[in-house]
Each structure stands twice: as C-alpha cells, then as structure tokens.
Amino acid sequence: MSATTDTSLPEGSPRIYSREFVFLLCVLSLVVLVVITASLSRVYHKQVHTLADSWFAHGQRDMQAGNITAALTDYRNALVYNPNNTRFQFSLATALAAAGHGNEARAYLLNLLSESPGRGEVNLELARIAVQNNQLADAERYYQGAIYGEWDADPIATRWQIRRELCEFLLDHGLMKQATPEVIALAENTPAGDTQRLKIVGPLLLRTQQWTRAQELYRDLLAADRSDDEALAGAAKAAFELGQYSDALQYFDRMPRERRDTPDLASAYGMAQRVLAVDPFVSGLSANAKAQRATAALTLAQSRLQNCARQNGESLLETPPRTDLQILWARFQRTQTDWSERDLERFPERLDASMEFVFGAENAAAKSCHEPQGDDRALWLLGRSTSVVNR
C-alpha cells in the first residue's frame, strides 16, 4: 500500500481487500470481459455480414429482374449492416442512377471516388450522371477519369468503349475542339482488322471533319469488302469533302441506288456530279469543251457578282474600286475580251487565269452574301478543292 495516498484503509479491514488486490481483481475481470466481448462481437459481425450479403444478393436478383425499387431497398438494407462495403455502395449508386435519381447516386459515388479516385467504374457512373445534368466540364473530367482509371475486366476494350462514349458526348454537345483529339485517339486505338469498331470510328472521324483519316479508314474497310455500303458511303463523303469529286463519284456509283438516294448522300452525290460537269480541268476534255466550260463559268461568276452587289446595295462601277466585288468586277472588265470562248480555245494558257477569276468571284460573293447554290456552288467548291490546288 502506498504510504502517500490520501486515504488509508479503515482499521481492522482485512489486508486481502486492499486497494492493490481490488485493482488486480479489476484487471482480471477486465480480461474476462474482453474475452466475452470478443466472442460476442465475433458472433455479431458474422451475423451482420451474413445479413448484409443476403440483402445484397436480394438486390442483385431484383436488379436483374428489373425491379429497381426493390433493389434499392435491398441495397440500403445491406448497407445498414455493412456501411463501408464499396461494392454495396456502388451497386446502390448504380441502382439509383438507373432509377433516375442521379443526384442521390452522385453522393455515394463521390464518397467512393474520394476513397479510390482511380476507380474507373465510379468515374464512368459520375460522368453519365453529369451528362444527364448537363454538367459538361464535370462529364468530360469524369470520362477522362474513367478512361485512365482502373478496370478489372478487359481494360483495353472498356477504355475504348468509354472513349467512344466520350466522343459522342462531346460531339452531341458541339464541343468539336475537345472531341477531335479524342476521336483521333480512338481511331489510333482501334485495331486495323476490327471491322465492327472501325465502322463506329469512321462516322466519328467524319463528324470531326478528319477527312483524310476517315478516307484511310474507309479505304481499309473497302479493301476487306469492296461492296460494303457503309464504307462506300463514308469513303464517298470523305472524298467529296476533300475535293476529290471524281473519287467520290466513283464510290457513289458503286453504291446501290437506294442507298445513294438517301437524303444524307443524295445532295453530295448530285453536287459531285455538278462539280465534275462544270470543271474545265477534267482530264480528257477537248480544248473546245474546256473553253465552253470556262466561258459558262465566267458567265455564272459575272452574274453572281452582279446579283451579290445588288443584294448588298453596292455599285460595281464605282471608281476607284474599293470592295472585293468591285475590284473583281473591274478586273473582269479589263480582261474579259481575252476570255472569249474562241480565245480560250486558241490560247489554253488563259484558262487558268479565267478560272482563277471565277473562283475568286464565287469566293468573294460567298463571303459577302451567302453560300452559293447550284452551279455557283459547284464552282465555289471546285475553287476550294485540293484537286485544283494540286493540279
């Protein structure tokens, strides 16, 4: 017994009940209590985990049966008994999202994300909820998180699918600048022989105006199957946009008529035909035919300039000429005597200059007024086409 304690035992108390003895008794009873509590807690945890797993299994069954409401209750019950089980939390979040409760799901997913930021499936669910809520920046961020996140099963294929989803989301929301690198990355991650995926990537390349890449992709597809309608349509469209009207026409001609006449292709097909019909540089044309086409083009360009000036309330005869239309008109007035059909036939070297004027006039009118239609549009497209540049 300590000699310095404040209280001493009452006289006559048996020493066996001293403070030290009671203390030891406390420690011993503590050990017994620890053993009892440990046993009880083991039984409790076992029971609770059984209950949690049972509720979760119920939930999975209900989800598979399409009974989302029941599944939600089951998952919530499972979480009562095992609140930190991330699989349960994710399943509840998925069920909530499936039931249209995106915001409710979001809170659970954010919880999961804070615990494991690299978890792909959580990022993906968050991205989809952000899409539903029209939160574009969040959606893009979470999609990126999902693409570069961890995936247990077939990560390459899963990432490809998510990138595709991201590309479609960006394009659907007009985010062309952000979509372009993603589509290019998607195309580069697509195996060459995988026709199914190439057919998914092709339209995305077209939507992002990656004409050359799209053309190469469709050529690969056509190399595997020459009569593949979808590949022919894609190749035709890519060739058309690249100004390769002759190639485009060939692809169009190889398509079945009913496919070619679908609204999305018919106008391109018609325009390709027009472009080739007005092009004086088509190989194989006689000098006379070239001259005739150039003369017709000059006439069209002249009236296009006049119409556009009239529409703008502008006089083409103003001196000195100031606007593009006036400058072009003044130039035409000076040189038109050199560009008669006969002169163009006799002096083919003047063809380039005359057509340069035509393209310049169509371009200026398109800028000043509106995009041209009909043969004017054909000439305008011809002027812009790389085939002319390369010629």
Next chain:
Amino acid sequence: MGSALPARTKFRTRWEAWAATVFVMREDRLFLLLAVLIGIFSGLAVVCFRLAIDWTQIALLGPSLYPPFPRVVIAPTLAGVVVAVLVIHVFPGVRGSGVNHTKAAVYISNGYVPFVTVIGKFVTCAIAIGSGQSLGPEDPSLQMGAGIASLIGRSLRLSTEKLRLIAPVGAAAGLAAAFNAPISAVLFVVEEVIGTWSAGALGAIVLAAVSSVVTMRAFLGPESLFRVPPFRVAGPAEMLAYAVLGVAGGGASLLLLKLIVYARPKLQALPSWTQYLQPAAAGLLIGLIGIRLPQVMGAGYAIVDQAMHGQFTWKLLLLLAALKMLATGFSFLSGTPGGTFAPTLFIGAMLGGAIGTIEHHFFPFVTGTVGTFALVGIGTLFAGFLRTPITSVFMVIELSGNYTAILPVIISTMIAYVISRAYQKVPLFDLLARQEGLILPSVEERRETMARAVEDAMRADGVIICEPADQLAELSRRAEANAEAALLLRVKPGEWWLLDREELIRRAPDASPTTTAVHLKSKGPVPYLFRDQTLEEALQVLGDWPLLPVINRADLAKLEGILTLEDTLRAFRKPHIEEKDL
C-alpha cells in the same frame, strides 16, 4: 524462521512486498492509471450495449430498414410495457438524464452512482431503442461509464475528492465510445458536467475517453457513426446560407425544448398507474408513424447516413425532422430511458439537408452539398438543444474528419445557440434536473457569470500619497484638509507603506524641517493589487490590512486607487448589469 511460516502467511508476505513495490504511487498517479482502466471497461460496456441494441432491433423489428406491419406497431408497444415494468419495479434509478445523474454524483453524492443503474440502463435502453423508441444510446452510455467508474473508485476506496471526479471521467469514456469521438466527449463533459477546465480532472478524462474509443474501435471498427460525403465550402457569400440554417436550427431546438418544458410536468402529474402505460403509448404512436415512415424509429444513424448522401427530397427531409421531433417527444416524455443525443443529430441532419436542398433550388450558386448542410445541421441542433456550443463545433469536425466546415458550423451553431438562449433561459439539463427536484449548478450560468474585478470596487479618492521627503508639517496640513483619507507612503515603485495618521498629527507641530515622512511610524510594505484582479483574489490578499493600494501594471509607482473590505462587500452586494436585466 521463514520455512516455519505457514504457506498462506508466506504468500501474503510476498504479495505485500510485491504490491509495495508496484503500487507505491500517489493517488493522483493511480487516478490516471484508473482512468485508462475505466476507459477500457466503459469501451467494452458500450460495445456490448450496441450489440444488444442491434440484436434487439433485429429480433423485434426484423433485419430490414422497413419493418413490416403489424410488427412495426406491436414491437414498440409491447416493449414499452416491458420497459415500464422494469423501470418501475426493478430499476427505478434509470429514469432521467444520465448527464444529470453524473452531475448529481459530482455535486450531491460524492461520486456515488449505483451500479444497478448501469445494468438498468443497459437492459431498459437496449429494449427501448431496439424496439424503435426514438431515443439514442449516448446518454445511457455516458451514465454507464459514470457508474462503472464510480464502482471502481469506491472499490478502490479513493478519497472523496477523487471519487467526485471519477464519475465525469467514466462519463467521458462512455460518451466517447458511444460517439466514436473522444474530443467531443471530453469537451462535453468539461462543458456540461464539471464546468471547469480543471487540470486535475482533464488528464484523466482525456485518457479515459481515448482508451474507451480505442477499445470500442478494436471491436466495432474505426468507422464513424455515419459517413460524410466529401464536401467543400465556397466563398464568404455562402456563409449566409448557413446563417439561415442557424436560424432554422435555433427555432427547431427551441420548439423541442418548449415541448419538454410544457409537456413533461403535465405527464409527470398524471396518476402513477399511467406510468405503466406511457412508454407503451409512446411506442404505439411511434409505431403508427413507422408504418409509413419507419426512418423515425430508433437512433436513426443509418437514416442520417442516407440524408448525408442526399437520398431524400426536401419535403421528406422536413417531414422526417418534424416527425422525429414528435417521436422523440413521445419517447422522452413518457419516461422511457434513453438519450436525446442521437435524435438531436437526426433532426439536425434532416433539417440541414432540407434547408440545403431548398437553398440549392432557389440559389443554384450555393456549392455546399446536401451532405454539408446535413452535417452543419447536426452541430446546429446540438448547440441549440443541448446548449453546448463548443462541443457542437468540435463534434462536427470530428465526425467529418474535415476542418473545411468549421466556419459554417461556427456561424450556424452560434446563431442557433443565441436564439435558443434568448427564448429559453434555462438549459435542457438544468430544466430536467429542476423537474426532478434537483438543483444542480448550472454550468451555462457559471460559464457566463462575470467575475467581479477590483476596478468594480476600488475608489480613487480617500487617499493621500506621501513621498519619503515630504515634511511632516506639509503632510499634516494635507491630512487635516482631508479628514477621512488614508496616508500611503510611496517608498519606491512597487513598495508602499501605510502611515499612522494620528502620529503624524501629533508630531507635526514640533517637527523640525528635516523630519520627513520616513520618520513616521508606518506599517508595510502593504501588498498591492491591480485593477483587473478579481475581488475573490483581493479578499485573499486583504487579510488584516485596512486598505490595499491598487497600482498600475506598467508603472508600479502610479496609484490608481485603494480597496477596502467595505468597498469589496459593497461591490458584491451590487447586482450585475445582466442580473438587473433579468
């Protein structure tokens, strides 16, 4: 000779020798060791208590969050009858608040908490909470901790002083394990039970709280009562949103307090036979609510977790908050044993979630999630209802493990606290104690009572400062001009002497010009005071001195006034400004 001793005596001799070596420690050291032991015991008790509640709940209501009808009505009703019988016939001491029982142990019964109340609280609260009564396990855990501590203290025959302190130590351990929040538990016990930051008790309280939480976590895991989703708090403009929550929380806590103020005496005044029926009636009413909204039943931590994760619409959140208030009122007023901490957290979370959702709807720029508002709401209700503002702030931080919320929580809790105080003068625990016929010291009042200072009692007149070189004739003239004034001789800065007035007047006429003040009979040096010291300190210094000089802390030669016993007593008689207002 040793070999001749009987075996028992030999053992005893060895034991005493060993004990003398191991247990030679002062009582305050033993007290710290005991705190750890109490913490572990309390932690184990709380683990068993929680298991008991969960098992009872599974047995009575089933394993689902949504118990089926008619079980949802029958279970709490029948359990109410059982609880009433147990409380009336077996464990009459379990009625009332565990906090007040612990305070009574400190202030009335020298640390005595009957151990039967520990068993009683364990059994009756497990049945009540497990059957769906809208009560929580924290207050019973607190009392169980206090009871265990008291038993250990008594068994070890601690001094009365330590016995008084041991109940709060156990209370902190019990509460810490129940909340899984040691800091909040320590603060609560300091803030509400003992009322002072006593260095002697604080170490033991902290040790007990920490060891109980460690024990509890060893068996039930480190997880918080509910998971708080990640959140962030944007700029200062957003604080306005939390101020609104503070106002709503203050109103709600006031409503709950007023319900208790109004209804509890009325129910207590009913004939005694109704006490058999009151818990059952409460159970029946809660069961009826539970048919449609079983979320209000029990402690409701799982539901708070769901609210944190934005699982309810604002309408449902408001409805749950209102019905939980009602259900808690039924359970608590019926005399069913159990605590109000968990229901307070529940109501706060629901109210916070609702306010957050509504604010989001009207002000989409508010960035705080529903979970953030629910979390802040918890602290708000806690501060408004239980009137423990510091605990409330730290509890939120401890539960969330995130300091980001500290500003919103402070703003919201303080508003709620001020509103609650303004319209309900007596805090909950004091109110309950008074209703039970106990006048326990009000910690809130004590906390806010301003100590009277020397400057409240001192006066600047009535003293003549004399210098050592002052001639007696001149001093005598001054003394005669001011007949009542005392004469203080400033020997040097910080050294003052009291001159004998009568001697001065007697010697002055015959004194030579070289006779100065230092030649007079004087008493000193006089202890001095500073104006900011308390009058309690001044009284201790005053002793037999007729007056004490009050001097400047920066200039010990400068006299600011004098203090007499009469002045001091007059100041004590004078009411404080706040007291006058009341």
